[in-house]
Amino acid sequence: MHSLLRRPKRAEDVFGVAPEVLPDSYVDRGDLDERIARLLNKKKHIALRGVSKCGKSWLRQRVVPSALVVQCRLGKTVLDIYREALGELGIRLEVSSTEATSLTGTVEATAEAGVNLIAKIAAKWGFSGTATDSITTKSVRQDINDLGFIADLIRESGRTLVIEDFHYLSHAERTKLAFDLKALWDYKTYVVIVGVWSGQNILVHLNSDLTARVREVPIVWSDEDLEKIFERGGKALNLQFSGDVVARAVKDCYGNAGILQRLIEGVLEEAGIEEEQKELTYVDDVSLLEDAELNYAEELNTVYLEFANRVSSGIRTRQNATGIYAHAMAVIMAASDDELIGGVPLDSIFKTAHAREPRIQKGNLRTVLERIEALQVDDAGRGLVLAYDESRKVVSVVDRQLLLYRKYATVPWPWEDLIAEADQQGEGFSGV
Known part of the structure; x- marks a missing residue:
């Protein structure tokens, strides 16, 4: 029975697909959170492999909460990744030429944080930048001629670069990134790669020099872990799902936590359950799940x-x-x-x-x-x-x-x- 001192939890706060983590139905399958947290301290790149809506983003938010996230799209290049990452740090990157892992161009601060980062790194590299006053902040522009300068900017920010949807990059850009990852590792700048691929160790396949420098972690769900979503979320809403409903939903989600979350959300909508129940309530009508699946298919x-x-x-x-x-x-x-x-x-x-x-x-x-x-x-x-x-x-x-x-x-x-x-x-x- 929920406490009278707080409002009842809403169903959508517990189950469903959301950009933010829903903690009441979040499951750490196979202690994966702790495993990745340990890997983040091992001076290696990490590759998280899993299909769409399998929970990669929630996992990343849990273990790398202040990440520097770049989202890949078809047609995006590795240089675009660096531009967007530095843009998040208040730095504009302009590249005039690139060859292998050597870059020639400039970085320019567009915000106060960027000014401070460039000043620190420029001093380390023995560069002398110039600063001019503007209306809101200082503008610092610095020539660069090495990927190491970009690596130092990212590392000095204290944030981990996360490249999501790696699979959208073309094969040529994936290969280029794989070679850049070796250089970034040399510069002690470690990256988290997130994406969908069916084979094992795709980055090592693209660049054998990454052997022992990248750890690939597949994100897969066992039936037992999927069942825990029902258990945890049900407890939060004071619900008990029947074995038939759980088994059918686990079978029909094809090992995908995101699909399962959407199906459970649909079941509760069909049952008219909108919030935490005052008394333990049983959800045991499989026809509710069938209706939820039909509605989901219609949405798709x-x-x-x-x-x-x-x-x-x-x-x-x-x-x-x-x-x-x-x-x-x-x-x-x-x-x-x-x-x-x-x-x-x-x-x-x-x-x-x-x-x-x-x-x-x-x-x-x-x-x-x-x-x-x-x-x-x-x-x-x-x-x-x-x-x-x-x-x-x-x-x-x-x-x-x-x-x-x-x-x-x-x-x-x-x-x-x-x-x-x-x-x-x-x-x-x-x-x-």
């Missing part, structure tokens, strides 16, 4: 129709490869849940696609898969659903909400129409 309808439209529009612009793209999407989207979670191999996609259309060649198909991510995102570089892992040569689902949506969706995907159009026009298989 717009998301995946836009996804399908973006992909279709992108495919139509590839006049010399329309059929290859369309057949590839048809095969991928027909794969089972387990296949999409584990990664559908290029060889399997080719085998099925080639059986459907003998003109498809494996080399061209591989090139198409390498470009498939660019078809999916919006103008802001967001919205990735499927990702291609070049190291393992597999396509996997980044957004597992797709799997729940497929379970209830009745709208057909447009790939077959595109295939028919390509066949009628007699094109779409000659190249990429």
Whole structure:
């Protein structure tokens, strides 16, 4: 029974997907918080690997509360990452040239904090900056010719650089960042990389010099840990969820804590439970969960129709490869849940696609898969659903909400129409 001296907790304060951590339903699976906290003191880069909505951001907020966070989008470069990170510190970075890990350019303070940082680092490097008075603060401009200067600025700030959504970077930019990470490690500036990738140790694969310098931590959920979300949140709201409701929700969230949080939120909405209960209340009607899943799928309808439209529009612009793209999407989207979670191999996609259309060649198909991510995102570089892992040569689902949506969706995907159009026009298989 909740205390009369405080207001009852609201359901949305306990369950759901939120930008801030909801402590009453937060679960430290496998003591991961403590493990990462220890790693932060071990002078290593940390790579947090996990699918969309698996709790990476909440975890990062818990273990690195004052992070210097840069969000990646498709088309962003490594230099953009440095610009945004320094911008958060009140420093503008202008680069005139770059070669390997050597940078030539300038940094200029745009805020008082930036002035102090540049002054400290410039003195260490033996530089003499100039300061001129402005209306609000001093402006300090300093030439730089080494990544080490940027590393020192970040380290001197006392904040940890966190690069989120690493998977949105192109393969070339991922590789460049992997080599920069070795240099940053040499400069004792340690970075946390957060993203989605299906293979192990992607950064070491991109740059073998990172061996023993980066620790990769997969963020995965056991059924037991997912069940604890019900237990912790239920206790906060004075609720008891039945074993049937818990088991069905855990099965239908596909190992994803974010999806589970949304399903529980939906169940409570269907049950009319808006706040902490005065007496222990049982939630044992599985039909409430079924209704919540249907409503969730309906909400996702717009998301995946836009996804399908973006992909279709992108495919139509590839006049010399329309059929290859369309057949590839048809095969991928027909794969089972387990296949999409584990990664559908290029060889399997080719085998099925080639059986459907003998003109498809494996080399061209591989090139198409390498470009498939660019078809999916919006103008802001967001919205990735499927990702291609070049190291393992597999396509996997980044957004597992797709799997729940497929379970209830009745709208057909447009790939077959595109295939028919390509066949009628007699094109779409000659190249990429």
